[in-house]
Every structure is written in C-alpha cells, then in structure tokens.
Amino acid sequence: MAAMSEPSFRESVDMMFNRAVQVMDLSPGLEQKIRVCNSTYTVRFGVRLRGKIETFVGYRSVHSEHMEPVKGGIRYATSVNQDEVEALAALMTYKCALVETPFGGSKGGLCIDPTQYEEHELEQITRRFAYELIKRDLINPSQNVPAPDMGTGEREMAWIVDQYQRMNTTDINARACVTGKPLNGDGIQGRVEATGRGVQYALREFFRHPEDRAKAGLSGTLDGKRVVVQGLGNVGYHAALFLSTEDGARVTGIVERDGGLWSEDGLDVEAVRQWLVAHGGIKDYPGATYVEKGATLLEAECDILVPAAMEGVINLANAHRIQAPLIAEAANGPITFGADEILRARGKVIIPDLYANAGGVTVSYFEWVKNLTHIRFGRLERRREEARHQLLVDELERLSADRGWQLSPTFKSQYLRGADELELVRSGLDDTMRSAYGEMRALWHGREDIADLRIAAFVVAIDRVAKAYRSKGL
Numbered sequence: 001m002a003a004m005s006e007p008s009f010r011e012s013v014d015m016m017f018n019r020a021v022q023v024m025d026l027s028p029g030l031e032q033k034i035r036v037c038n039s040t041y042t043v044r045f046g047v048r049l050r051g052k053i054e055t056f057v058g059y060r061s062v063h064s065e066h067m068e069p070v071k072g073g074i075r076y077a078t079s080v081n082q083d084e085v086e087a088l089a090a091l092m093t094y095k096c097a098l099v100e101t102p103f104g105g106s107k108g109g110l111c112i113d114p115t116q117y118e119e120h121e122l123e124q125i126t127r128r129f130a131y132e133l134i135k136r137d138l139i140n141p142s143q144n145v146p147a148p149d150m151g152t153g154e155r156e157m158a159w160i161v162d163q164y165q166r167m168n169t170t171d172i173n174a175r176a177c178v179t180g181k182p183l184n185g186d187g188i189q190g191r192v193e194a195t196g197r198g199v200q201y202a203l204r205e206f207f208r209h210p211e212d213r214a215k216a217g218l219s220g221t222l223d224g225k226r227v228v229v230q231g232l233g234n235v236g237y238h239a240a241l242f243l244s245t246e247d248g249a250r251v252t253g254i255v256e257r258d259g260g261l262w263s264e265d266g267l268d269v270e271a272v273r274q275w276l277v278a279h280g281g282i283k284d285y286p287g288a289t290y291v292e293k294g295a296t297l298l299e300a301e302c303d304i305l306v307p308a309a310m311e312g313v314i315n316l317a318n319a320h321r322i323q324a325p326l327i328a329e330a331a332n333g334p335i336t337f338g339a340d341e342i343l344r345a346r347g348k349v350i351i352p353d354l355y356a357n358a359g360g361v362t363v364s365y366f367e368w369v370k371n372l373t374h375i376r377f378g379r380l381e382r383r384r385e386e387a388r389h390q391l392l393v394d395e396l397e398r399l400s401a402d403r404g405w406q407l408s409p410t411f412k413s414q415y416l417r418g419a420d421e422l423e424l425v426r427s428g429l430d431d432t433m434r435s436a437y438g439e440m441r442a443l444w445h446g447r448e449d450i451a452d453l454r455i456a457a458f459v460v461a462i463d464r465v466a467k468a469y470r471s472k473g474l
C-alpha cells in the first residue's frame, strides 16, 4: 500500500499537470481553468434485491467540456470514490487531447463489488444507475458518452444503451450514447481488444527508435523481451497476449489479486486467462511458480513492466525497488507522483498512461462515428477496392505471361482482399498511436526542459485544450 505521505490520486494527477505547465506559457487563470474538474454528480439510489432495499453510490464527473460530448468509462469497484473519478476524468481530458479524439474528459463509477451479485441483479442496478445519469444528460450521444472500465464490459454497455433507448424512443442517434457495446448491438470490431492492442502499438513504436530504446538501456526489438504484467483483465490480457503471440515477447510474470505467477520460459497467457476465468484466481495454475505476495513480482528483474490493473500500485513504498528499465502504464495512474520522481531519478523510462492506454478511447471514437453515420466502416468501398486490385493483378499477369513470371499466391490473396472493419480499426489505431508518439517524442528529444515522455504528453495535451478554450474567447 502507498505510504502515508502519498498524495491522493487526483492530487497526483494535478501535480503531474503542474510539472507540465511550468514549462508552458499559459496565463495562471487559464491554467487553473484547465486543471479543475468542472463538476461531479453524486447519486445515491436504492434497488430492491433479495427482499430488501440496498443503497448504492455512483458518480459521473465531467472534467472539461472544451469539446463535447465528454467521454470516459464507467468503473465498478468498491474503491470508487469522488477523488478517483475526478482523477480519471482529468486523465480522460488529456488523453483525448493527446490522441486527437474530439471529446472532453469525463469518468463515472459505481461503488460496488460486482462479483457479489447475480447477473439479473447487476442488470437491475446498472439500469437504475443509467436512468439517474440519462435523466441529467450525463449519458447522451451529444453530451456525455461512457465506455467500459474496470469491472464493466460489453454486457453493461448493452444494458445502458437499451435503457437510453427506452427513455429516448425517437432519438435516431441513441446507439451512440455509449461505446464498447457488443458487436451485435452496434458495437465495432476491435473495441474489446483496443486498449491492450494500443499498448502493443505503443511499445512497437517505442522500439522503432534506437535513441529511445537506448534511454532505457534496451536494444533490439520486442522479440525475446521479458515482460511482467499486473492485472489479467481486459487491458492486461490483450496486451500480454499480443506481445507474446505476435511480437515474440516472453511474459515471465503475471500478477493478479490472489498472487503472482512466474516462469523464466514465459507463461502461456491464454492458458492463464482461461484458468483465471474458470477458477476466479490464478493460484494452483500448473506449470509456473506461484508467489503469494504477487505485488513483489512488480519488483522482479524484467525488461518491460506493464501495470494493467489499477492506480497507485507503484508508490513511495516500492518505487526504489522496481528493476524494469521500461514501464508501460496500461492502467490509469499506476505510478504515483512521488514514485514517478524516484523512477525518473533512477533513469527508468515510463510510457505514460494518457498515451499508453489511449487505444480504448480511440476505438470508442471510431464506434461513436460508426453509430452516428449508421454504416459499418468499409461497407461502401471494400468491393470496389478489391475490383481495382483485381484489374491490376490481371494486367500484371497478362504482361508477364510470355516471360513465365508469376505472382506468388500469398501476395495475390493478401493484395486482392479489401480491408474489413477490423483491419480498418487496427489501421486507424496504429496511425493514432504512431502520430501521438511522434508528437511526444519531438518534445522529449527537442527541448531540454522536457525530460520525459509524461511531461511531453501533458504539454501536447494541455496545449490543445488551451487552444480550444482560447478559440472560445477564454
């Protein structure tokens, strides 16, 4: 746990913001306007469950409305509180600005342990929470668009959109009131994997630059790199799976709530995930060393540490023992402000949360656009693209026929196939992650007063928010 002198999560985000504005030229008034959280709505509602009324506390915080709708996930956890949703809403503002999704920042949360309820009970609770937020336009396609976060997923988003439709029967854009919906409920291909996929793209981009790798004392590619992941949920599972099965990384450690697993040869991420889903924990998973105090694995020797569970896990108490030279913040706020200072002083390179986990909101943006246009990506152009490629292949084959040249079957099948929605989504996500990295990197390498990627990310983001406010006359 964090030491006594640790700031709260929101204070920690504000302190990181303050570090960034010190190297910017903003008026103190505008600086304050951007930093503060505009509003936080707290709701207490009762639901009759198992014969008695239970009261739940939920929040929806709006950090910045410089662009609307505002966007940010809804979290279900017992740790949810006002400070946490405000910190997460602030991070959403900066994240959206950094990856140029046209949203302000928001976040919601319900103080609940979802494992304690039956599915139909969770549905009742979710619909009631959604009703309270919809009534106040805190869920609305043009005002405020939630998405999944810790403890929620496609199922909850499907209940929320249905609740919105029941309350807004003539809204043609109703489906765009929330993202992260199931595919058969107007979701988009690639949203479930998006945040983990974005972590993979972020790391790939980092490893493309020799100077950046050198700053972390690393060389080569992701192939063979030892990775420790904390949290094998939506984000951690997909990131670990893709890094190990597509990039050749070795996932040597996995940390979950009930302990950690270690294997020098690399863990089978899919098998561990299946075990976790079937048994509710990772203990007794065969073929790996079980470590009861899982969090100690964060301090194990490895090349890349990927905290993908929750905030504050790397703090004043353990920062000086972290050995990984490179940390990719897949979770929001896993490193406290104090820990960040210690790690930087120790020469660790941190790929910050507002960039590393921006894949989720990026693909949410694509889903929202898809819902507003009422058409699947690629539907109009895919077959035309294939026909044009066929024309070219036919012509090449005609020209090369008398020379006996032949196009390879693999080339032909790959070239002839027009992009489907999943390919387009991944391409858009990759482009987003590469462009945003390029902007952070230009500041990181180009300005002496910008010494790390986090401050670079904040500077890019704050500058965009400031421009939006200035253009409104503030």
Ligand code: NAD
Pocket: 148, 149, 150, 151, 152, 195, 230, 231, 232, 233, 234, 235, 236, 255, 256, 257, 258, 308, 309, 310, 311, 330, 331, 332, 333, 357, 358, 360, 361
């Ligand atoms: P999730 O609920 O799917 O998974 C979280 C996992 O972490 C679970 O397996 C849980 O058992 C584990 N966990 C929780 N506390 C732990 C602890 N103290 N030690 C070890 N393991 C622990 O949640 P998620 O959607 O994967 O979100 C994880 C993090 O990523 C959060 O910080 C969230 O805000 C952030 N995030 C999520 C998304 C998204 O699209 N889901 C997008 C951006 C950021």
